[in-house]
Amino acid sequence: MLCRNQGFAVAASHFGRRLISSSRISPGRDDSAVSYLISSCGLSPEAAIKASNKVKLKSFEKPDSVLALLREYEFSDTQILTLVRRHPQVILADAQKTLLPKLEFFCSIGISRLDLAKTLVYNPLLLSRSLRNHFVPAYTFLKKVVISDLKVVSIPYEVRILMKGPEFFSQLVVEVHQLGFDPQLWSHCLEKRRHGNDVKAYRSWGWSDDDIRSALRLWPLCMTKSEKKIMATMDFLVNKMGLQSGNIAECPYIFRYSLEKRIIPRCSVVKVLLLRGLIEEKKLSLSTLSTTSEKYFLNRFVTRYLDEVPQLSDMYQGKVDIWKPARF
Template identity: 25%
Template sequence: MYSLILHGRRLVELQKWRQLRVTVQKSFAFFSSASAGDLGPRVGRKGENFTVSYLVDSLGFSTKLAESISKNVSFEDKSNPDSVLNLLRVYGFTESQISSIITDYPRLFMADAEKSLAPKLRFLQSRGASSSELTEIVSTVPKILGKKGDKTISRYYDFVKVIIDADKSSKICHSLPEGSKQENKIRNLLVLRELGVSQRLLFSLLTSNAKYVCGKERFEESFKKVVEMGFDPSTSKFLVALRVVFGLREVTIEEKVSAYEKLGVAVSDVWEMFKKWPSFLGYSEKKIVQTFETLKKCGLLEEEIPSVFKKCPQCIGASEKKILNSIETFLGLGFSRDEFAKIAKIHPKCIGYSAETVKTKTEFLVNKMNWPLREMALFPTVLGYSMKKRIVPRCNVIKALMSKGLLRSQLPPLSSVLACTDEAFLNRYVRNHDDKELVPELMAIFARGRVS
């Protein structure tokens, strides 16, 4: 596996990360992890309406946020959630911290405040945590209160404290206890922290049972490989690549690379695809061939499909039904099969867009703005743009200019309006007018249509 993938690696990337290899070796030589269960199974949706009302009334949540939370936890009376909120307030948590805790970990409402949560908070205080340290750390990673056992809670708490203190002081303190079998996760996460993995991702891994961060020798081996491959530890792709490399045997990945080669994908392109979307190596050979054959049914030639895979490796995971439904959506909107094939070649991500997304944007641009379908076929990346942030505000400006007879042609090219940055658009269609009253008017039209 490794030799095949590294075949496509750029020399500059190898040089960029060579120094990291030294850091990795030193880190693993120094560090020595933890595991535990969560608060229990997800609660059903019974009492969902009451839950929404309670979250809105008691914590000031928006209805949308409350409805989202109610899909993960629900209750029919306020006795238990009231007890949890009262306990947190007694321990000095601010309303902002409480809102953050419940948003991140709503199942805390299902815990027994006196029998489960209070003993854990008292234990953490007994370890010397100040009130401000306790509230900051627990509100940062509330799932700590869902763990069982003083030793596990203590170790997780220490880890979070180390990371927070390190971020404040720009250095890390190696003060965690050593010698336990449960230290693998902590040791591995500290190594990840040293290499630049963000606090948010570290804390997410800390409270998960991800196998690829609970190992020792296997983790170290996989970690070194991913670093050498050139992945940036500060990005989430680094962890995805680590999970993939950890979870697959070398012979298995060699077989997958071979499967792509048989379909016309060069080994160097497999590496580029892995850099874009590491998860694609998890697809089975059967799935790879199935997607290849389905794209042929959509009008793509065999020699064109490898470039589609390279541009958008995540499309390999699309089901046959989804791909065929996608073409039916485009055909139903008036595109020809040849035009769909062109769209898929230029912007293969369109295969994964929902029918509603494709219909809404196409109908708006074609029916309301009067751009011809052929322009969308030539510029399909428009389907990936936000209606609220880009398409609508810019089109509102164009409609205003057209109504005033200020455009030379009836309608400018679609790409001229939507492919540029906001700054370029404003310079091209708003700020270029001499009329001092018109420019503020157009700016207001643009701002009204834009939703951040």
Template identity: 30%
Template sequence: MKMLVCMFKSHLQTLIIKHQTLPNLNHCLIRPIFRSYSPKRTIDSSEFKISFLKNKCGLSGKHLIRASKCVHFDSSDHRPDSVLELFRNFGFPQPNITRIVSVVPCILQSLKPEKLLKPKLDFLLSMDMSHAMVVRTVTRDPRILARSLNKHLIPTFDQLKDIIGCGPNAVALLKCGPFIFTNTAAMLPNIRFLLRQGIPISQIFKFVSHYSRILCYPHDRFCQVFLMVEGMNFDYSSSHFIHALHALSFHNDSTWESRCLLLRSFGFSNDEVLEVFKKAPLIMCYKENHINKKVEFFLKKLQWTPSRLSCNPKVLCYSLEKRTIPRCSVLQVLVSISSTSKSYNLSTILSIDERKFVRDFVSVYKDELPEVMEAYQGKLKFDEYTFKQKGAVKFLAINY
């Protein structure tokens, strides 16, 4: 036996010496063996993955690229198919499935979808949601399915019930904004704060539905903005209150001041600037060049005063090119030919919906006055209003 051991050691030493004297041995013999196998498997796996994400999940462009980097499976892995099958059986249309996978592609790697994903869908159903509502809720924020049922979703719902005071309102709030499930740490303290300040629950619903991003602000910053708006004496039940919170959250102090300076440069007093903000808060969210262009139009083209504009700043919220100028052009044509004896206020005319305006001011005159349609379509160059009437039988009295 000792002799065999000695012979084996001697043979092993000889092999080591030969290997050391042949530096290309590993390159010539060993590496080609692996090259002919591993890379080929990687390419096949990658090609299958891309094909699956594109053809079965409906991904394309940047979503396809991002998802392909997040998931890892090949043709022998049946998990992705079982996930898609679960969604289809529940009632998710293909466009909804595509969105879910694009947001949380890692969901395709769920080991047991029936045990991990379906209970979360069933939990939403148990909250008095219909299948259609669950589909809508998950599609709006697919990250819900990436959260733990027992450690996050259920505790979040219980916390919300405690804050709101009853289950039905908590369910209604989650229907408005499923993002509460995935932004819990930020949103719940801010919702609790609003309720303590006496904000009606109906306003909370609007916050969650339209401005959920504001509720995700750090609590200290959110409280600071709220106190600023409160100091301006907004009505808590007014939509202006919500818009004001959004506008002030949108700006830092320097941006806010630059908007105020811009309005003051047109002759607005500090009180008039505040009046503009209180009656149309979202104006302060516009870019400075947009504000400048609109204010200049009303002050120079229509001869309004800053005081007049501050009394009805809503007219600044309308598109200058798509609504204000075409409508003013139509009215100028009607004024010039004295076509009607009706009296209208310009701000009222700008506020009516498009269908009513076309019916009352364009369609009714288009046969006898082709210029009206041309003015509405922007084919007549608009310069400024002269307010001069042609003819004396009828007139259009417009309060500019």
């Protein structure tokens, strides 16, 4: 087990106390916890005082072991700071008996240390869940449903879903079959509990069962979008751009992007170029319009045509609205 150098510990403690001297610590507050959170975890005096209400340090042994383990698993200083600020109790965990087995489990199912650190910082309460009662049963279920380890760890929400209990997954299977979807698309059911009108919205634009299944396979998170988002995006693409509704199901990634900030500006430029005969429709794809980088799009569709259409830059920036009837 890695421990701090004793001299460093003393110096850090004094340093932390100097930092918090101006914060007017209340009588009875655990000064050692505040000092430790500042000097060893990097918290600000204010954040340390707040976090100290949730931790009582009897010694530095446990928190030192936790920090050493997190660094061994490639958590950066910033990530450790954020993790401790959001979930101070983590420094009281038994590093070897409680924390290490969970980290080893996540890595054993194919989650990289880099992704694991990001996930746990974003959702630190994962570390409070039981390995035996939550993570292992959940993973076992998912592995049976989606066949392979690789598919399990590539599913959206794959780590957070491991917090669920066995009864949750039993109900999930029922919902999958009721909807008539492939069990591998279970994530749709998970999100459908939050957004009940997603499928209905797509169907209102003529999407068939095959269209919905195709979109789900390509990007399951298209079913997490609100009805308002779906309806507005479909209305623009179908009624303004003239696209076939079914073809949009072949590029569900389009719903990932902002209608006002990305889709409309790019489509405005492309629409004008099409009307001027400067580009051919058959050489375009919805994927090109939506998923390519801004640099590529500007070079491909704006910069090269500025001599022919000087207003393109203004159109892209939203300064010119080409969708008003008068513009045509």
